[in-house]
Amino acid sequence: METLVVEHPLVAHKLTALRDARTDSPTFRRLADELVTLLAYEATRHVRVTGVTVDTPVAKARGVRLAQPYPLVVPILRAGLGMLDGMTRLLPTAEVGFLGMIRNEETLKAETYATRLPDDLSGRQVYVVDPMLATGGTLAAAVRFLFDRGADDVTALCLLAAPEGIAHMDEAFAGSDRPIRLVTAALDERLNEHGYIVPGLGDAGDRLYGVV
Ligand SMILES: O=P(O)(O)OC[C@H]1O[C@H](OP(=O)(O)OP(=O)(O)O)[C@H](O)[C@@H]1O
Numbered sequence: 001m002e003t004l005v006v007e008h009p010l011v012a013h014k015l016t017a018l019r020d021a022r023t024d025s026p027t028f029r030r031l032a033d034e035l036v037t038l039l040a041y042e043a044t045r046h047v048r049v050t051g052v053t054v055d056t057p058v059a060k061a062r063g064v065r066l067a068q069p070y071p072l073v074v075p076i077l078r079a080g081l082g083m084l085d086g087m088t089r090l091l092p093t094a095e096v097g098f099l100g101m102i103r104n105e106e107t108l109k110a111e112t113y114a115t116r117l118p119d120d121l122s123g124r125q126v127y128v129v130d131p132m133l134a135t136g137g138t139l140a141a142a143v144r145f146l147f148d149r150g151a152d153d154v155t156a157l158c159l160l161a162a163p164e165g166i167a168h169m170d171e172a173f174a175g176s177d178r179p180i181r182l183v184t185a186a187l188d189e190r191l192n193e194h195g196y197i198v199p200g201l202g203d204a205g206d207r208l209y210g211v212v
């Protein structure tokens with residue numbers, strides 16, 4: 001999986017505050033919202049555009065507009081919701097689909113409890129947002145939903161990624177002719193015995209939504 005770790009002092013500053021266990025949920029939500037916007041700037045470098053000509057007050061000008069069909073943004077509930085507004089702020093015309101998934105903390109396997117996606121995604125660019133890429137089980141299942149519907153251009157935006165998650169995605173989609181890109185704020189060290197990213201930031205959904 002093509003991976004871009006965004007190196008930028010503002011990204012590092014906001015990620016450090018997100019990691020800090022002392023950061024409360026309102027602040028955590030604001031930082032996640034700000035951070036995804038910085039990642040989205042990089043993640044949308046390939047977004048499809050089409051040529052247009054407009055009249056300025058002075059003269060005609062050649063330009064571009066987002067091509068249609070517009071991209072699809074898919075937050076993976078719960079924690080992906082914390083990244084949705086930041087993403088749609090940059091892509092206001094994007095369509096939004098939803099995947100509700102929860103990782104079984106015994107088996108570490110992802111289980112799906114809600115799917116609201118267009119049936120036909122052929123020709124669509126898709127941006128998946130989920131703060132954490134840990135074992136990769138959740139993202140792999142999400143990408144499979146999207147590929148099964150015909151998507152051929154998927155970019156995942158994650159706040160943190162673990163090497164195990166990237167390796168899992170590489171195995172799961174080895175030989176696939178459809179590119180999957182990952183844009184993240186940091187590649188962390190490893191997973192602990194509970195499947196949590198080390199040093200990580202804890203359970204992203206719990207941090208976002210005040211679960212103590
Ligand atoms: O790469 P994986 O090992 O699959 O782990 C990553 C997933 O785990 C967390 O979700 P969780 O299942 O805790 O649900 P939540 O988002 O509702 O907190 C996180 O939000 C990711 O979706």
Ligand SMILES: O=c1cc[nH]c(=O)[nH]1
Nearest residue numbers: 134196197202203204
């Ligand atoms: O560290 C982790 C791993 C999986 N899910 C999370 O929310 N955090």
Ligand SMILES: [Mg+2]
Nearest residue numbers: 077078079101
């Ligand atoms: Mg989740």
